[in-house]
Amino acid sequence: MGGPSAEREVSLSSGRECAAALRDAGYDVIEVDAGRDLAARLTEISPNVVFNALHGRWGEDGCVQGLLEWLGLPYTHSGVLSSALAMDKDRTKAAYRAAGLPVVDSLLAARDDVRSRHVMPPPYVVKPNNEGSSVGVYLVREAANAPPALSDDMPETVMVEAFAPGRELTTTVMGDRALTVTDILTDGWYDYDAKYTPGGSRHVVPAEIPPEIFAACLAHALRAHEVLGCRGLSRTDFRWDEARGEAGLILLETNTQPGMTPTSLSPEQAQAVGISFPELCAWMVEDASCDR
Template identity: 50%
Template sequence: MGNSESRQTVTASRPPLAKLHIAVLMGGWSNERPVSLMSGEGVAEALEERGHKVTRIDMDHSVAARLAEAAPDVVFNALHGVPGEDGTVQGMLDLMGIPYTHSGLATSVIAIDKELTKQALVPHGIPMPGGRVVHRDELHAADPLARPYVLKPVNEGSSVGVAIVTANSNYGNPISRDVRGPWQEFEELLAEPYIKGHELTVAVIAGPDGPRALTVTELVPKSGFYDFDAKYTDGMTEHVCPAQIPEHIADLCKSYAVQAHKALGCAGTSRSDFRWDDEQGEQGLFLLEVNTQPGMTPLSLVPEQAKYCGMAYGELVEAIIADALARTGGKADGADGERSGRNG
């Protein structure tokens, strides 16, 4: 099994980015705070190396006042999870008239909710797993689906709170209230059939000629499955980039990722995560979710795929900012533009 995909270089078709004052919004109080801090610091350092003025803002409840005082040309939104990824911060920035990176309010509201994402994407012919939303109390009475199945929070990212319930799991049958799991933290969970096989992901980057998929990476955890710890602990997961899968499966992944990016109205960059059961061929490929604000840490997948395609980390960061400014009439190429505050 191999992917004969030829490496395509990502070329910058925009003029050089003017020197800007950029506020990097990071941290916050979600479960993904540590990841966001790493993403934000990486972005800030790359921008400073390229001559931009950077104001680092660790998200707290005074964020609006701090942004007003800083008065940046644009905000790089490096937040992950609520409230930086669910439309809350996007709405605030819209009201303040400050351009910002990544997706806008409506897209963020839909994409962070896995059930809403299904409702938006399945009608476009993008295959996603079945399943249903269950209240945690239901789990302790009977299984919502035949085992094995997956339980995940409806509106969290980075595989936070994901559990795989198998016939031989130590969760009990039915699931015990006393056993540690996402049912202790989240009131509602999405139950989906477990799809065996390969964990695949595709980065999509917006550009002047429209969004394009970069490549496909396969994620191979050293043990267990690709959960939060496997994502962000060095050495716990092997990234096979590009994935060694048939070319037609790689092309299908990239096609679905671009379709999802467009259908949801994503901006800047997105990352689509898939599971593929190779015994089922094309029928075994399912989109799991679309991340509208993928990580930008040293272990993150979007920078890794961009590098494979010939785009340095700093170029990637500037391309995301240029996209935000192009959509809002901001200052991108040295000329001052009228700032509209509309994004996504």
């Protein structure tokens, strides 16, 4: 848990909660704040299974997965290839499109170009191509006269995608099962603060949406999980424009390592279908593997 990414604090929170839940489930747990000595620490500990509670770059982009494969340690969540693929938003969208899953138009552009001109007609969204948790996301509204003043912290190449209006929906896949759909309600943009500040958002689970939209979310999330080669737990996020019916449902991205506090979206969905947080964490440990 922890690690050096922009999502370090979220990861520490996930790690603490998962460690406590696994102890409740009867496992012996050692918590490791992932640093440059990670390989040495894991060699010293020699665990039966690694529960990967890292978020963001290095922890869910295939890097630590490769290290764990090299050490021959079974680990939770997706493997090297699917982790790297899902973390790259542009390649994820290409995989979605190839599978016939609905996405909005998007492109990769130089940070300086995005600062200097509208690289696509507003409204659009600018985000890093390989971060999560809405880190570094800019919404350029339809009436915007000027392009966004991107921070110097943004990478040199960013993703620009057409803004998808509508409701924020999400579905968790656990193995080969899509659990349920959550409708995420906020007063504004579902950004980092809305995700992690108490009271920043409200979750309706199961979502009160038409049955055909509910079923489509389950089917699309399971298909995305399969197309990206995920294993264990994943969560796929959607936007749904009610005015357009099923044609208004689009996929945003798939998170191969969703937040794992008891009130995070995926554990909340598991609870809604009768799976307690300790039971979910225990299932993930028993599902852990290497070389696949």
